[in-house]
Amino acid sequence: MEKENTLTVAVLGAGNIGSAMARGLAGSGHTVHLYNRGAARLESFGSMPGVVPTQSLEDALRGADLSLICVEGHAVMPLIGAMGRFLESQSVVVGSCAAAISTEELSEALGRFVSQPKVFRLLPNIAATAGKSTNLLCAKGIGNSDLSALQSIFECTGTTLIVEERLFPAAMALSSCGIAYAMRYVRATMSAGVQLGLSPAVAEAITAGVLDGTAALLASGKHPEELIDTVTTPGGLTIRGLNAMEAAGFTPSVIAGLTAAAKV
Ligand SMILES: NC(=O)c1ccc[n+]([C@@H]2O[C@H](COP(=O)([O-])OP(=O)(O)OC[C@H]3O[C@@H](n4cnc5c(N)ncnc54)[C@H](OP(=O)(O)O)[C@@H]3O)[C@@H](O)[C@H]2O)c1
Numbered sequence: 001m002e003k004e005n006t007l008t009v010a011v012l013g014a015g016n017i018g019s020a021m022a023r024g025l026a027g028s029g030h031t032v033h034l035y036n037r038g039a040a041r042l043e044s045f046g047s048m049p050g051v052v053p054t055q056s057l058e059d060a061l062r063g064a065d066l067s068l069i070c071v072e073g074h075a076v077m078p079l080i081g082a083m084g085r086f087l088e089s090q091s092v093v094v095g096s097c098a099a100a101i102s103t104e105e106l107s108e109a110l111g112r113f114v115s116q117p118k119v120f121r122l123l124p125n126i127a128a129t130a131g132k133s134t135n136l137l138c139a140k141g142i143g144n145s146d147l148s149a150l151q152s153i154f155e156c157t158g159t160t161l162i163v164e165e166r167l168f169p170a171a172m173a174l175s176s177c178g179i180a181y182a183m184r185y186v187r188a189t190m191s192a193g194v195q196l197g198l199s200p201a202v203a204e205a206i207t208a209g210v211l212d213g214t215a216a217l218l219a220s221g222k223h224p225e226e227l228i229d230t231v232t233t234p235g236g237l238t239i240r241g242l243n244a245m246e247a248a249g250f251t252p253s254v255i256a257g258l259t260a261a262a263k264v
Helices: 016-027 040-045 057-061 073-086 103-110 126-130 144-157 165-174 178-195 200-218 224-231 237-247 250-261
Strands: 008-012 031-035 051-054 066-069 093-096 118-123 133-140 158-162
Touching: 008 016, 008 057, 016 031, 016 040, 016 051, 016 126, 016 144, 031 057, 040 051, 051 057, 057 073, 066 073, 073 093, 073 103, 093 103, 093 144, 103 118, 103 133, 118 144, 118 165, 126 133, 133 144, 133 165, 144 158, 165 250, 178 200, 178 250, 200 224, 237 250
Parallel strands: 008 031, 008 066, 031 051, 066 093, 093 118, 133 158
Antiparallel strands: 118 133
16 A cells, blocks of 8 residues: 555445545545445446446445445444455455444454454544545554555545544544534624624625634644734733633633543
8 A cells, every 4th residue: 555556445435424535535546436325325426537436335345455434333334244255355454434433343343354454443524525624543453654655545635643543532522523613613703793793694704714814824833822912912902802702711611512522
């Protein structure tokens, strides 16, 4: 699994996440065998370059270097059971996007068919559908160079971070759940903007632009508090707003929400 090679990837499940993965992988030159149980979700992929849609698990796995399971959590183990007789090589690499299934469980299930299972978890968030996911990656039975190759392969759907599996609940609270929290922040700023006389569309456009600009500023490597200092003129309006938000419990609310979401 060399970084520079294009691969044949079996993406198993064509829901929101599987479709996004298929688009990203095909867009970066890989060949995708996109399997789905039902026909409906495959229809839009009929003429997409690099994607071969199929309802046959056997066809999807034939010649695949890598498989990525993107079905609902309850369907993962039955799917691995069904994959067993079609796996062509002992060195097959199988990953899963399911939120709550560990590499230990994946390895045990795949171990019924191959002697030394190579498994990974890839936890995207829903921004994968816009090519802007923050993916979390960990693996079992896969060496560092292949892990870094996987990281590079999945950059096609957004940033991919290698995270220790024991920290997945924490990282998922910030990443997968984080989209919902950021959206709630957007909705709150829109409510304030409308109260102040802006149209919802203008309030939304301003907030989206601010979030985009904030991400770009963070890429400079500066600490958030240093960047805040550049905006908060002493005695000015920004610090007045910030202090009013903190008095209403902004930081403790965010910490309480994230720690609640990270409880397993
Ligand atoms: N959405 C997120 O933000 C997010 C983030 C991180 C991880 N994930 C994980 O990604 C996986 C897919 O999520 P999603 O949001 O893409 O779901 P989704 O859009 O609802 O799609 C569900 C997929 O699972 C398939 N499926 C359901 N039951 C099945 C069964 N019994 N046998 C075979 N296939 C079955 C569906 O196939 P049919 O069309 O045939 O029903 C469809 O391909 C889940 O494991 C989820 O935990 C999702």
